Amino acid sequence: MPEWLLALNVGSSSVKFAAFPRAAGSELLRGGVSSIDDQPQLRLRRVGEGLSVGSCGALVTDLRTAIEHALDSALSCLDRSKLVAVGHRIVHGGADFTRPTLLTTETVEALSQLERLAPLHQPASLAAIDLVARHAPDVPQWGCFDTAFHAAQPRFNQVFALPAELAARGVRRFGFHGLSYEHAAQVMRQRYGGGGRAIVAHLGAGASLCALRDGVSVATTMGMTPLGGIPMATRPGDLDPGAILYLLEELGMSISEVRDVLYRRSGLLGLSSESGDMQRLLASARPQAAEAVSFFIESVQREIASLAAALGGVDTLVFTAGVGEHAPVVRAGIGAACAWLGVRIDSALNEANADEIHVPGSAIRVAVVRADEEGIIAKHLRDILLS
Numbered sequence: 001m002p003e004w005l006l007a008l009n010v011g012s013s014s015v016k017f018a019a020f021p022r023a024a025g026s027e028l029l030r031g032g033v034s035s036i037d038d039q040p041q042l043r044l045r046r047v048g049e050g051l052s053v054g055s056c057g058a059l060v061t062d063l064r065t066a067i068e069h070a071l072d073s074a075l076s077c078l079d080r081s082k083l084v085a086v087g088h089r090i091v092h093g094g095a096d097f098t099r100p101t102l103l104t105t106e107t108v109e110a111l112s113q114l115e116r117l118a119p120l121h122q123p124a125s126l127a128a129i130d131l132v133a134r135h136a137p138d139v140p141q142w143g144c145f146d147t148a149f150h151a152a153q154p155r156f157n158q159v160f161a162l163p164a165e166l167a168a169r170g171v172r173r174f175g176f177h178g179l180s181y182e183h184a185a186q187v188m189r190q191r192y193g194g195g196g197r198a199i200v201a202h203l204g205a206g207a208s209l210c211a212l213r214d215g216v217s218v219a220t221t222m223g224m225t226p227l228g229g230i231p232m233a234t235r236p237g238d239l240d241p242g243a244i245l246y247l248l249e250e251l252g253m254s255i256s257e258v259r260d261v262l263y264r265r266s267g268l269l270g271l272s273s274e275s276g277d278m279q280r281l282l283a284s285a286r287p288q289a290a291e292a293v294s295f296f297i298e299s300v301q302r303e304i305a306s307l308a309a310a311l312g313g314v315d316t317l318v319f320t321a322g323v324g325e326h327a328p329v330v331r332a333g334i335g336a337a338c339a340w341l342g343v344r345i346d347s348a349l350n351e352a353n354a355d356e357i358h359v360p361g362s363a364i365r366v367a368v369v370r371a372d373e374e375g376i377i378a379k380h381l382r383d384i385l386l387s
Helices: 063-077 105-112 122-135 146-150 164-168 178-192 241-249 255-264 267-272 278-283 287-311 321-326 328-337 347-351 373-386
Strands: 004-010 015-021 029-034 041-046 051-055 083-090 141-145 197-203 207-213 216-220 316-320 365-369
Touching: 004 063, 004 122, 004 373, 015 063, 015 373, 029 063, 041 063, 063 122, 083 122, 083 373, 105 122, 122 141, 141 146, 141 373, 146 178, 146 216, 178 197, 178 207, 178 216, 178 316, 178 365, 178 373, 197 287, 197 321, 207 287, 216 287, 241 255, 267 278, 267 287, 278 287, 278 321, 278 328, 287 328, 316 321, 321 328, 321 365, 328 347, 328 365
Parallel strands: 004 083, 083 141, 197 316, 316 365
Antiparallel strands: 004 015, 015 029, 029 041, 041 051, 197 207, 207 216
16 A cells, blocks of 8 residues: 545535545545535545445534544545645635645644634634544644635735725735636646636636636636625625625624625525525526526626636636536536627537537637546645655
8 A cells, every 4th residue: 555645625515535645646535525414425436446425324414524424434445554644625825825834733723813704614624634633643734725826816806995904904805716726727738738818617516717827817706705706505706795784784684694694595595595506406497596597607607708808818718616517507508698708619518518518610618627626735745745
C-alpha cells in the first residue's frame, strides 16, 4: 500500500472525499455522503471496483455525523498508517488566506472568526478538521480556500460602493467556488491549451459564475458571502439591500429570522414552495416549479452577459457541478437565452452530457466539465510535499 493523501470536501448539503497516492497517479478511492436531510446514502468507488451505494441508516443524522461517516469509510478502506496528509476545502479564507495553509490551532481559530460570513459551510469545515485531528492526530492537515482563486482579481471587482472605512474593516467582495474554477481552468488547459476568455458556470445547490482570462479569475458573481449572485437551492442570490432593511424594520423580523430566510428558505425552494432540488423541480407538474426553473435560467443568462462584458467577449462557456453536469434541460434553456451571444447547443450532444455540446462551427465552444475539487486539493498537497 503506497503512502496516500485524503481530500475532504464538505459542502452545505453533502460530504465528498477522495484518496490519492502521494506520488503522481489517479485516485485510489472516491466517495461521498449525500441526501443528508432525507435518507442519507454513502456512495463509494475503489480503484478497480464498481460503484457501491448504501443507506447510512442511523449513522448519519446531520452534517457532522455525515463527515464522521465519510471519514470512517475512507480510513477503513485504506491503510491509515500510510496516510501522510489531509487537505480540506474551506469556503472562506477571508483576506489573509490566499494559498494552501497548514491548519494549526492558531489558523483554525482565525478561520472560526469567518463563520458568520459562511454559516452553512465554515462550521462544517472546522468540524471536519476537528474530527480528522481526533482520528489521525499525527497527520498534518492543510486548508485549501475557495476564496483564494479570486484574490488576483482587479481591485474594482473586489470592492463595494461603500465608504472606504467599511472596506478597511473587511467589507468587500471575495468570490467563492474557487477550487471548482481552478479545476475547470486546468481542464481547459489540458483540452484546449488555455481557454482564452471563458465563463464557467458552477451550478449546484450552491451556484455562481466566474469570468476567466487564460485561467485567471477576472470577475465572479458572488461577493462577501456565499449568498450573492444567482439564486441557489435555498439562497436568494442578489437582493436589494433595502429589502433586508424592510424585513428588519417594517416586518419586525429578528436578525436570526432574517438569516434563516436568506440561507435556508429562499432561492429555488422559496420560489417554488416545493423544493430546492433542481431535478425535483424539473420533474414537478406544478407551475411554481416551472417558474422557479425559468427564473434560475434567466438569472444565469443575465450574469453570463455581464461577465462577457467584463471579458470583452467569450470564447468558451463551461458548465460544471451537479446541475451544470446533469441537467440538459437547464443547459439548453441557458444556451437558448444566450443565442444572441453566439451560443448554439447541439441537442443530441447535450442530452448525452458530452464533453462538448456546441453545434460544430459554433462561435462559442460550450463544454461540460465534471467538478473535481478533491483532485485540486490533492494537487496542492502534492505540491506542498514536494516543496
